Amino acid sequence: MQFSELPLDKSILKAVKEERFQTPTLVQEKVIPVILEKKNVIVAAQTGTGKTAAFALPIIQLLISKEEETGKRKKRIKAVVVTPTRELAIQIEENFKSFTKYTDLKTTAVFGGVSLDPQKEILKEGVDILIATPGRLIDLQMREAINLNFIEIFVLDEADLMLDMGFINDVKKIEKMCPMKKQTLLFSATMPDKIVDLAKSTLKNPVKIEINPEETTAKNIGQLVYKLPKKNKTDLCLHLLRNTINGRILIFRRTKFGVDKLEQTLNKNNYNVLSIHGDKTQIIRNKAIENFKDSKGSILIATDVAARGIDISNVDAIINFDIPNVPETYVHRIGRTGRAGKSGIAFSFCSPDEDAYLHQIEEILQKTIKVIDDHPYPLTPPKKVKVQPNTISKNKKGRKSEASKKNKKRWY
Ligand code: ADP
Ligand code: MG
Numbered sequence: 141m142q143f144s145e146l147p148l149d150k151s152i153l154k155a156v157k158e159e160r161f162q163t164p165t166l167v168q169e170k171v172i173p174v175i176l177e178k179k180n181v182i183v184a185a186q187t188g189t190g191k192t193a194a195f196a197l198p199i200i201q202l203l204i205s206k207e208e209e210t211g212k213r214k215k216r217i218k219a220v221v222v223t224p225t226r227e228l229a230i231q232i233e234e235n236f237k238s239f240t241k242y243t244d245l246k247t248t249a250v251f252g253g254v255s256l257d258p259q260k261e262i263l264k265e266g267v268d269i270l271i272a273t274p275g276r277l278i279d280l281q282m283r284e285a286i287n288l289n290f291i292e293i294f295v296l297d298e299a300d301l302m303l304d305m306g307f308i309n310d311v312k313k314i315e316k317m318c319p320m321k322k323q324t325l326l327f328s329a330t331m332p333d334k335i336v337d338l339a340k341s342t343l344k345n346p347v348k349i350e351i352n353p354e355e356t357t358a359k360n361i362g363q364l365v366y367k368l369p370k371k372n373k374t375d376l377c378l379h380l381l382r383n384t385i386n387g388r389i390l391i392f393r394r395t396k397f398g399v400d401k402l403e404q405t406l407n408k409n410n411y412n413v414l415s416i417h418g419d420k421t422q423i424i425r426n427k428a429i430e431n432f433k434d435s436k437g438s439i440l441i442a443t444d445v446a447a448r449g450i451d452i453s454n455v456d457a458i459i460n461f462d463i464p465n466v467p468e469t470y471v472h473r474i475g476r477t478g479r480a481g482k483s484g485i486a487f488s489f490c491s492p493d494e495d496a497y498l499h500q501i502e503e504i505l506q507k508t509i510k511v512i513d514d515h516p517y518p519l520t521p522p523k524k525v526k527v528q529p530n531t532i533s534k535n536k537k538g539r540k541s542e543a544s545k546k547n548k549k550r551w552y
Pocket of ligand 2: 298
């Protein structure tokens with residue numbers, strides 16, 4: 141399918157073309173027509189499958205066609221996208237800005253951690269599309285700096301992460317701040333029960349669109365698992381970096397402490413390493429992400445929450461230094477590579493205590509991940525052959541004895 145086959149305005153198609161999007165991704169192909177029919181939707185599709193454009197493009201189209209019907213409308217917030225982190229808000233804002241380049245729709249993003257005044261000023265000038273993190277949105281509403289009474293479309297992006305980060309009550313509050321009559325779109329990488337419950341309480345008769353992880357992961361992401369003792373994980377990591385993995389590499393660790401420790405070790409070994417986790421300031425995290433995006437070959441070490449949803453495309457390989465204990469996290473992690481149809485590879489280091497987690501992951505993927513046995517740190521090292529002195533000793537004439545020759549045969 142081509143973008144031009146979708147009922148999208150020329151101004152949108154032109155901008156999409158400039159983004160070098162050639163064909164819609166699977167989720168875009170399925171979701172865009174349904175949103176254009178003004179239906180509520182719940183969409184589950186793995187990270188990196190192009191969910192942002194799947195809601196941004198039809199939202200822009202709906203706003204443009206309403207202007208065409210009713211004439212030019214007042215600048216006020218007509219669509220709001222709620223997303224859990226500042227990084228995501230900035231990314232979504234960039235997407236909307238490029239897609240609306242040839243329209244007169246205005247987009248802005250508001251998020252915490254920066255001063256309120258510049259955001260208030262922009263809002264005062266009038267915007268059509270607002271991207272917001274939950275806390276800042278509520279804050280601005282309390283200060284009467286925004287008016288959500290004219291919302292036509294309400295988007296909950298990365299809903300699973302939003303709930304993981306404890307935003308459930310904020311999300312419900314925001315939903316109530318908008319008019320009852322509106323189109324609601326919920327996007328999530330995974331669909332745990334708590335998302336289904338949230339959807340039941342916020343969406344009327346939604347159309348459910350689910351792209352299974354196996355449809356998107358199996359195709360273009362190679363997945364390999366290395367079984368080894370926990371104590372050898374750093375050694376294996378160095379071994380693979382030296383011999384097997386090239387390019388831009390994203391390494392996941394469960395804890396901030398783990399991130400720092402691995403960063404130090406890799407730095408000592410002369411690797412170009414960046415890292416992000418919750419204890420680093422926003423400015424430092426943004427800088428690390430920018431540097432990583434700009435580089436051709438470097439390593440970014442991250443915790444899950446710090447990396448979730450961030451669009452770092454063209455990652456050549458992922459290393460799961462720890463096996464995540466929540467299977468959905470694995471899906472998120474490997475979704476950082478092989479984005480939008482490119483190929484990628486994910487290496488997972490599994491120590492015996494993590495076997496159960498690996499099984500859970502294989503269950504949700506509905507496939508077994510290939511185990512690589514040929515590496516220097518296997519779980520059961522090959523038995524050392526005891527050399528019996530009399531069998532390899534040379535006889536007096538300097539030739540090996542018959543016994544030694546026989547044994548040699550047996551050994552190898
Ligand atoms: P998700 O929200 O599902 O994690 P994003 O919307 O962040 O995914 O998109 C992931 C990456 O894929 C981005 O770099 C985006 O620019 C790119 N992308 C999205 N749609 C397309 C497309 N149709 N063709 C090519 N690249 C695309
Ligand atoms: Mg997204």
